[in-house]
Amino acid sequence: MKKKSANFWSYFWGFSALLYFTLPLYGTLDFSLRMKKGEISLMAYQVVLSDPKFLESFRYSIVMGLITVTISILLFVPTVYWTYLKVPKFRPILEVISILPFIIPTIVFVFGLIRTFSRPPLLMTLTPLKTDVLMVAGYIVLTMPYMFRSIDVGMKSIDVKTLTEAAQSLGANWIQVLLEIIFPGVKLAIISGALISFALVIGELILGDFLVRPALGAYMVLVGRSRAYEPAALSIMSYAITWLVLGFFLIVSNGGKTKTYWVGKG
Amino acid sequence: MSTLNFSNINKYYGNTPAVVDFNLSIQEGEFVSFLGPSGCGKTTTLRMVAGFEQPTSGSLKINDAEILTLPANKRNVGMVFQSYALFPNMTVADNIGFGLKVAKKSKKEIDMKVDQTLNLIRMPELRDRYPSQLSGGQQQRVALARALAIEPKVLLLDEPLSALDAKIRVELRAEIRRIQQQLNITTIYVTHDQEEALSLSDRIVVMDNSHIEQVGTPAQIYNDPASKFVAEFIGHINLLPVTVTNSESGEVSIHGNTVKVKNARNFENRPTMLAVRPEELNPGTVVGANNLTGIVESVTYLGSIIRIRLDIGGEGVSIDLFNDRKFISPQIGQSYDFNFPVEASWLI
Numbered sequence: 195m196k197k198k199s200a201n202f203w204s205y206f207w208g209f210s211a212l213l214y215f216t217l218p219l220y221g222t223l224d225f226s227l228r229m230k231k232g233e234i235s236l237m238a239y240q241v242v243l244s245d246p247k248f249l250e251s252f253r254y255s256i257v258m259g260l261i262t263v264t265i266s267i268l269l270f271v272p273t274v275y276w277t278y279l280k281v282p283k284f285r286p287i288l289e290v291i292s293i294l295p296f297i298i299p300t301i302v303f304v305f306g307l308i309r310t311f312s313r314p315p316l317l318m319t320l321t322p323l324k325t326d327v328l329m330v331a332g333y334i335v336l337t338m339p340y341m342f343r344s345i346d347v348g349m350k351s352i353d354v355k356t357l358t359e360a361a362q363s364l365g366a367n368w369i370q371v372l373l374e375i376i377f378p379g380v381k382l383a384i385i386s387g388a389l390i391s392f393a394l395v396i397g398e399l400i401l402g403d404f405l406v407r408p409a410l411g412a413y414m415v416l417v418g419r420s421r422a423y424e425p426a427a428l429s430i431m432s433y434a435i436t437w438l439v440l441g442f443f444l445i446v447s448n449g450g451k452t453k454t455y456w457v458g459k460g
Numbered sequence: 461m462s463t464l465n466f467s468n469i470n471k472y473y474g475n476t477p478a479v480v481d482f483n484l485s486i487q488e489g490e491f492v493s494f495l496g497p498s499g500c501g502k503t504t505t506l507r508m509v510a511g512f513e514q515p516t517s518g519s520l521k522i523n524d525a526e527i528l529t530l531p532a533n534k535r536n537v538g539m540v541f542q543s544y545a546l547f548p549n550m551t552v553a554d555n556i557g558f559g560l561k562v563a564k565k566s567k568k569e570i571d572m573k574v575d576q577t578l579n580l581i582r583m584p585e586l587r588d589r590y591p592s593q594l595s596g597g598q599q600q601r602v603a604l605a606r607a608l609a610i611e612p613k614v615l616l617l618d619e620p621l622s623a624l625d626a627k628i629r630v631e632l633r634a635e636i637r638r639i640q641q642q643l644n645i646t647t648i649y650v651t652h653d654q655e656e657a658l659s660l661s662d663r664i665v666v667m668d669n670s671h672i673e674q675v676g677t678p679a680q681i682y683n684d685p686a687s688k689f690v691a692e693f694i695g696h697i698n699l700l701p702v703t704v705t706n707s708e709s710g711e712v713s714i715h716g717n718t719v720k721v722k723n724a725r726n727f728e729n730r731p732t733m734l735a736v737r738p739e740e741l742n743p744g745t746v747v748g749a750n751n752l753t754g755i756v757e758s759v760t761y762l763g764s765i766i767r768i769r770l771d772i773g774g775e776g777v778s779i780d781l782f783n784d785r786k787f788i789s790p791q792i793g794q795s796y797d798f799n800f801p802v803e804a805s806w807l808i
Contacts, residue, residue, distance in 0.1 A: 353543060359512050360545035360603075362532040364559030364610055374558075378549035 219433065226426035238427035247413060248428075255402075255410035258326070259395035262333040263388045266341045269334070271384065274345045275376055278354040292342035295335055300400045307332055308404060325405050332401045337391035344390070348383025352376075389439050397432065462523045462613040462646050463488050464509070469518035471504055478504045480670045482518070489644040491637070493657035496667035497693070502650045505667075506616050509648065511535050522613050538607030542619040544599040546591040552578070552602050553587045559610035577605040580639060597628040604636065608643065615640070615647045621656065633660055654694050658682065666690050688808045691735050698741070698777050699733045702807070712807070715773035719750035720802045727807045738767065738780035740804035749799040752777075756790045770796055 229237040242248050277285050295303065311318035311328055318328045354376065361371045377384070402409025414432075418425040469482035479501040486492050494502035507513040509520065511532030520528050527535050546555050556577050557570040565573075578584045581601040591599055600620055607615060617636070621629040637660050640647050651657050657664050658678040666673045666681060666689075674686040685691035688699070702712040702719075710724040712734060721734060745751040754770030754777055766787060768779045779798055781787065790796055 352548065353545065356541050356543055356545040357547065359510070359532070360539065360541060360606075361547070361558070361562075362512075363510055363535075363537060363539040363616075364606065365533050365536070365562045366558075367533055370562055375547055375549075379547075381549075 219430075222426045222429050226423055226430050229423040238423035239431070242417075242424050242427050242431070247408070248417075251408045251410045251413035254408045255396050255398075258329060258333060258409065259392040261330050262337060262395050263341075263392050265330065266334050266337060266391060267384055267388065270338075270341050270345050270387075271377065271380070272372065274342065274349050275354060275372065278349050279358055288342070289346075292339050292346075295337075295339055300336065303335070304332065304400050304404045307401075319405065322407070325407060329401055329405055329407055329409075332405075333391075333395050333398065336398065336401070337394050340390040340394065341387040344383045344387025345380060348380030349376075351383070352379040389442075393436060393439060396435070464614055464646060464648075465519075465521040465524075466505075467519040467521075469505070469508065469520060470516045471501070471508065471513065472516045477670045479508070479515070482672060484665060484672070484675065486646060486648070488646055491640055491647045491649065491660060491662045493649045493651055493661040493664045494667060495651055495654060495657040495664050495693075496673075497652060500667040501670040502652075502665075502667050503618055506618055506648055506650045509535075509614065510537055510539050510616055536610065536612050537614050537616060538610060538612030539616045540600070540603050540607050540618065540620045542622055544591070544596070544603045544623075546599055546603055546606070548591050551588050551590055552583070552594070555591070555602055556606045556609045558606065563610070573609050577609045580608070580642070581605045581635070595628075596624050597632055600624065600632060601635070604639065608639070608645070613646070615645050617647065617649045619650055619652070622651075622653070629656075636660065658694075666693065668693070684806075685735075685808070688733065688735075691808060696738050696778060696780070698736050698738060699808075700736075700772070700775050700777065702732055702734045704728050704732060704807070710802070714752065715775075717752055719752065719805070721805045721807055722803055723806050732807050734805055735808050736800050736805040738778040740800050741777070741779040741798050742800065743779070743781070743796070743798055745797050746799045749801055750805065751797065751799045753795055753797050756792055756794050756796050758792065759789050768796065770798070 226238045227234045227236070229235060229241070274288075277288055307328060308319070310316060318324045357375050357379065358371050361375045366374070397411050397414075398409065399411035399415055401407075402412035403415070414425065414428050417428060464484075464486040466482050466484040469479055471477070471479040482501075482505060484492075494505060496502050504513055508515050509527075511527075511530065511534075515528065518528075519526060522535075522537075527537075547558065550558065553574045556574045560570045560573055574587070575584065578587060581604060583598065583601055583605075586594065586598065586602070591602070594602065600623075604617075604620070620636070621632055624632065633656055636649075649657070649660060658681075661678055663675060663677055664681050665675050668689050674681060674690045676684075676686075681690065682694055685694060685697075691697045692699070700714055702714050704724050704727050705711045705713050705718065707724045707726075707728050710720045710722060711718050712721055712724060712732070714734065719734070742749075752772060754772040756768060757771050757776070758769040760767045760769070761783075764783050766781045766783055766789075768781065768790065770777045770779065777798075
């Protein structure tokens with residue numbers, strides 16, 4: 195009797211959670227399809243996709259995301275690795291630094307960037323290229339908590355020190371250790387951190403808005419202020435992109451798995 | 461194959477000594493175990509050979525060439541770790557071939573060496589498995605093969621069996637010895653397991669508190685321990701406080717009884733202990749041997765051995781007898797005569 199009642203409540207809460215997440219999504223999808231009065235159509239999507247500003251901002255944010263993720267990986271993997279290997283006592287300090295973007299509001303951070311880098315000697319906002327460099331630096335800081343933590347968890351899951359020593363005793367130099375042992379060992383952690391960071395850059399609003407660059411986040415806000423159906427279509431598209439990215443992540447992570455026969459002390 | 465020479469090796473972490481005045485010469489093809497309790501400095505010494513620790517002072521030579529100036533990846537020293545340390549993203553074959561790949565050997569050469577090494581560890585069928593698909597014993601065999609594939613000058617094993625089950629441990633240690641003798645490779649084996657050290661080694665270096673306590677063959681270490689620490693650390697030992705009554709004839713007194721020992725000289729007028737192994741004590745009295753009597757405190761069945769615990773004037777003494785079906789167990793509290801040969805006891 196007790197088991198039956200527990201089953202009912204677990205289904206009830208499960209179903210409620212499903213409704214909570216899917217109803218707003220359904221509402222947005224439905225709304226985005228009703229641009230033409232009295233019929234269901236993809237007009238809002240057509241309008242968005244045919245807007246050159248959307249394509250420009252989408253391309254811009256994708257490029258920014260890729261650059262940010264690449265630099266973050268090159269920066270954080272060796273840093274976290276070195277911390278684990280040589281200066282483990284600095285890990286708590288690094289952890290505190292990594293969560294600073296959570297503590298300092300983005301708007302304050304962006305104002306700080308603008309105030310520091312919009313005047314000599316560090317003038318970075320005069321040309322689009324220099325501003326983009328500043329944007330990437332800002333994105334790296336904003337995505338640091340996700341990237342750092344993912345890589346940190348990855349490093350925790352492998353015995354960094356012993357694997358490094360094993361590789362060294364076999365004649366490997368630092369670059370070989372990093373590329374052939376450590377990177378593959380934390381591959382999944384890097385991918386998950388990269389995807390979260392990438393998604394964050396794609397949707398980031400404040401940096402693009404305040405540094406006046408054509409980022410997708412800023413474009414979405416602009417469209418949301420002046421139009422009705424297109425923002426709904428944009429939201430559905432961003433959901434789709436997120437799911438596609440998650441799907442890609444699942445495929446990659448399953449690809450790395452191997453069949454386990456049996457593992458034991460014997 | 462190589463000789464290895466440690467000269468005045470010292471290692472300090474700040475003011476804390478880890479290894480002090482370590483001097484040792486290891487011959488070509490010799491199997492030497494570093495044995496001691498946790499924190500005695502044995503692993504630190506091994507890691508200095510591997511290049512993972514730098515000594516504070518001293519010299520370390522392989523074939524008369526100083527290696528302390530070389531980084532770890534240039535020393536050509538194979539190492540096997542307690543935690544196996546196999547690369548999880550690589551197959552068994554890739555793990556074994558890693559050192560050769562790094563050394564830029566040809567694919568044909570790598571394949572040949574991998575096959576050869578897999579045959580050496582008797583696991584050719586596991587070539588394409590990943591470490592997660594292997595048991596602990598198999599993983600450690602692969603780790604051994606990986607270390608041997610690069611044909612190192614010296615093989616270092618850092619407690620390689622301590623993560624394994626008892627049965628596999630015994631099997632694998634025989635395997636390690638077979639391979640070491642087959643290849644005649646100079647080997648250092650770190651362990652805190654005296655049985656492993658005694659069964660595997662040509663020589664044992666017993667360490668305690670950052671110092672070498674004794675270096676010798678397993679028989680020397682067991683039969684003639686140089687210090688109280690070695691005597692107590694290796695096997696079981698009975699230690700009884702005695703007074704030297706005649707150092708010339710080797711006579712000492714234990715609670716009013718006189719017994720003879722082989723080394724009474726230099727022990728006059730100072731606190732002295734008589735040491736004798738439990739298996740050297742025999743029931744009954746024998747003319748010409750040392751005869752004593754105690755009161756039975758307990759009789760413990762240990763499988764192949766029966767341990768009788770006696771009380772002699774407040775001091776405990778253990779006697780180990782082989783399990784014999786005809787054995788009649790003494791009663792607790794009864795008086796029990798026992799004897800031991802003069803040459804089996806010594807003062808420390």
